[in-house]
Structures are given as C-alpha cells and as structure tokens.
Amino acid sequence: MKQYDVRKSGRRRFLRDAVAMTGAVAAGALLPAVTRAQSAKIRLGVMLPYTGTYAQLGLAIENGLRLALEQGGGKLGGREFEIFKVDDESEPSKATDNANRLITRDKVDVLIGSVHSGVAMGMIKVAREAGTLLVIPNAGADAATGALCAPNVFRTSFSNWQPVHPLGRVMAERGHKRAVFITWKYAAGEESLASFREAFTAVGGTVVKELFVPFPNVEFQALLTEIAALRPDAVACFFAGGGAVKFVKDYAAAGLKDKIPLYGSGFLTEGVLAAQGDAAEGLLTTLHYAESLDNPKNKAFRASYLKTYKTHADVYAVQGYDTGLLLMQALDKVGGDVGNRSAVIAAMEAAVIDSPRGQWKMSKAHNPIQDIYLRRAEKGDNKVIGVAWKALEDPARGCKL
Numbered sequence: 001m002k003q004y005d006v007r008k009s010g011r012r013r014f015l016r017d018a019v020a021m022t023g024a025v026a027a028g029a030l031l032p033a034v035t036r037a038q039s040a041k042i043r044l045g046v047m048l049p050y051t052g053t054y055a056q057l058g059l060a061i062e063n064g065l066r067l068a069l070e071q072g073g074g075k076l077g078g079r080e081f082e083i084f085k086v087d088d089e090s091e092p093s094k095a096t097d098n099a100n101r102l103i104t105r106d107k108v109d110v111l112i113g114s115v116h117s118g119v120a121m122g123m124i125k126v127a128r129e130a131g132t133l134l135v136i137p138n139a140g141a142d143a144a145t146g147a148l149c150a151p152n153v154f155r156t157s158f159s160n161w162q163p164v165h166p167l168g169r170v171m172a173e174r175g176h177k178r179a180v181f182i183t184w185k186y187a188a189g190e191e192s193l194a195s196f197r198e199a200f201t202a203v204g205g206t207v208v209k210e211l212f213v214p215f216p217n218v219e220f221q222a223l224l225t226e227i228a229a230l231r232p233d234a235v236a237c238f239f240a241g242g243g244a245v246k247f248v249k250d251y252a253a254a255g256l257k258d259k260i261p262l263y264g265s266g267f268l269t270e271g272v273l274a275a276q277g278d279a280a281e282g283l284l285t286t287l288h289y290a291e292s293l294d295n296p297k298n299k300a301f302r303a304s305y306l307k308t309y310k311t312h313a314d315v316y317a318v319q320g321y322d323t324g325l326l327l328m329q330a331l332d333k334v335g336g337d338v339g340n341r342s343a344v345i346a347a348m349e350a351a352v353i354d355s356p357r358g359q360w361k362m363s364k365a366h367n368p369i370q371d372i373y374l375r376r377a378e379k380g381d382n383k384v385i386g387v388a389w390k391a392l393e394d395p396a397r398g399c400k401l
C-alpha cells in the first residue's frame with residue numbers, strides 16, 4: 001500500500017513537472033533564443049570582506065562598483081542587473097564554499113572578489129572549475145595572473161609584485177643600503193617582500209631581516225624592539241586596513257619614526273590617513289593611485305564619490321569603480337549577452353579603462369599595465385611626488401595564456 005502511494009505520487013509529480021516543462025518550452029519557443037537569454041537580469045556575485053581588518057576595503061570596493069554602474073545608466077549592455085553579496089570575512093578556509101554558493105544557489109553570471117589573496121585563491125579554483133567569469137577588484141595573489149592565469153579570470157587592481165617593485169629602487173636612490181621588511185605572514189605580505197627583495201638587491205641593497213606577524217594580528221611591540229636593535233637604514237612594509245592604522249601608530253609611538261625611515265606599498269596609507277594622524281606624516285609609499293592625481297577623471301570621480309557616500313574615495317574605491325567600467329565596456333560590446341563567454345572575454349581583453357588612476361589596459365595575463373606613483377603623506381593626503389615606474393607590467397611568471 002505504502003509503496004503504491006509513493007509510486008502514485010511520484011508519477012503525479014512527473015506528470016505535473018512534464019506539463020510545467022512543456023508550458024515553459026512552449027512559452028520560450030515564442031521568443032528568439034537571444035531575447036530569451038537577455039530578458040533576465042545579469043546576476044553579479046560580490047564576495048568581499050564586510051567584517052574584520054579589511055571591512056572598510058570591501059565597502060569601498062562595493063561603493064566604487066555601484067557608482068560606476070549607476071553613472072553608466074544602471075544597466076549592463078542594456079540589461080538590468082542584480083547583486084548577490086557575501087561577507088567572506090577575509091577567511092580563506094570558507095572561500096570555496098562561499099564562491100560555490102554564489103554559483104550554484106544564486107546562479108551568478110560573474111563573480112567579483114575579493115580583497116584577501118587567500119580568499120581570491122579559493123575563488124580562482126572555483127571559477128576555473130565552473131568556467132564562471134571572475135573579476136578580482138583587489139587581491140594581489142601573483143598566481144591569479146601568473147601560474148594560475150585563465151581565460152575567464154581578470155584583475156582590475158594589481159599583482160602583489162607590482163606596487164612594491166619600484167620601492168626597492170626608490171629606497172636605494174635615497175641612499176638606503178640595509179633594510180628590514182615587516183609584514184603579515186600570508187601571500188600578500190610574502191609576495192610583497194619577495195618583489196621588494198628582488199628589486200632592492202638588484203640595485204645593491206640588502207634585506208637584513210624579514211619580520212612577520214600572523215594575519216590579522218596587530219601585536220607589533222616585540223618586532224619593533226627588534227627593529228630598534230637592528231638599526232637598519234630603513235624599514236619597508238606591507239600592511240593595510242585596520243592593521244595599517246595600528247602599525248603606523250605603534251611605529252611612531254616606539255620612537256622609531258624619526259630615527260629609521262618607514263616606507264611601504266601605498267596600502268599602508270590608503271583610506272586610513274585620518275585615523276593615523278601625525279604618525280603618518282611624511283611617509284613615502286608607492287602605489288598605482290593617489291587621491292591628488294591631477295586628471296579630470298579623478299577629480300570628477302572623487303567629487304561624485306564624496307557626494308554619494310559622504311566619505312573620500314581611496315584606491316579600493318577606484319578598483320571597484322574600474323571593475324564596473326570594465327564590465328560595462330565588455331557587456332555593451334556584446335549587447336548584454338553575458339552567456340557568450342568567448343565574446344565577453346575578448347571584449348574584456350581589448351578594454352581600455354579610462355580610470356581615475358590614469359588610463360590602463362589589460363596585460364596578456366589579464367592584469368593592469370599601469371603607472372606606479374611615489375606618494376608622500378601630507379596633512380591627511382597622499383601627495384603625488386613622481387611616477388616611480390611608468391607602465392609597469394607584472395612579469396606573469398608561469399602564465400601560459
């Protein structure tokens with residue numbers, strides 16, 4: 001009896017589903033295939049940190065992205081879009097699950113994320129397996145556009161190799177020969193250090209000590225004591241977000257600021273200068289953006305961003321904005337047909353982005369070829385004092401695109 005019921009209800013369900021499917025096919029058959037594919041909204045999966053030391057970075061990226069899309073008329077290639085958000089907590093161990101959920105549950109057409117290199121590595125794994133388009137609006141993991149480069153993986157920010165590479169030369173030119181590098185112990189810190197070491201030793205410098213704290217810890221005291229004892233000519237570092245505020249303040253409070261000059265990749269002073277106060281005054285950093293860049297695009301962008309979000313734009317906002325510009329450019333070119341993957345990829349490869357950071361385009365490995373600026377922190381502003389490296393392209397080691 002029981003068995004019969006199950007079979008009966010199973011058969012009923014089959015019949016009901018078959019009717020529903022026939023209805024759907026019949027309705028769909030009235031529409032040409034392209035119209036059918038394009039009538040739905042484009043689904044964007046945004047995976048960023050909204051909690052923890054990188055929370056402000058995630059928010060700035062989302063703000064920048066939304067600003068570009070709104071300025072573009074609120075559509076992508078003529079189609080409406082919908083954003084699905086996940087707080088990735090800068091937690092690499094949750095990255096593949098989070099990315100998979102966006103793809104299988106929310107059925108996103110494009111994945112956008114993230115800030116943390118370890119999280120981005122998880123997203124790359126998922127995107128490579130699923131074939132989903134991935135745009136990285138921050139994370140610098142060298143492999144993303146190096147050994148693990150892929151046709152469907154693009155980056156609108158930088159590789160970890162890029163911003164610190166010019167720093168080695170800048171510091172050598174300023175007469176420093178013995179440097180200490182201090183950072184968080186994870187990919188972004190380790191790859192920044194490797195790039196700095198490569199550049200600094202090429203011009204005769206020596207990295208006398210490499211110092212690490214686990215991410216996202218901010219207990220710097222013991223290492224600052226060690227730096228004082230080592231007495232190097234200068235210190236270089238990679239820190240960002242909340243951790244960068246604490247490090248810059250602790251460095252000054254330890255009495256090191258006027259004794260041993262501190263340099264960094266420009267993330268050290270991005271979006272955090274107000275919180276760092278006097279402790280940041282005079283710091284020299286290298287980065288692919290500076291708020292004081294004197295070009296009309298940057299001025300207009302900064303004014304709209306301030307008006308919309310009541311806060312100043314930083315490099316993360318620019319990277320989010322450029323992600324929006326890239327998607328709009330590519331989807332306009334393919335008339336919103338996001339399912340035509342090879343055409344979307346070709347359009348993204350050919351894109352020229354008129355960015356607040358200055359115009360840039362994609363390298364063969366899908367990473368921005370861009371100028372790196374030398375900046376000095378002055379009264380709450382990162383002032384451009386020169387171009388540290390013109391049109392710097394990541395070496396894309398191991399990329400076979």
Ligand code: PHB
Nearest residue numbers: 116117139140188240267
């Ligand atoms: C990274 O993890 O790749 C990362 C995070 C924050 C930054 C830059 C790079 O500001």
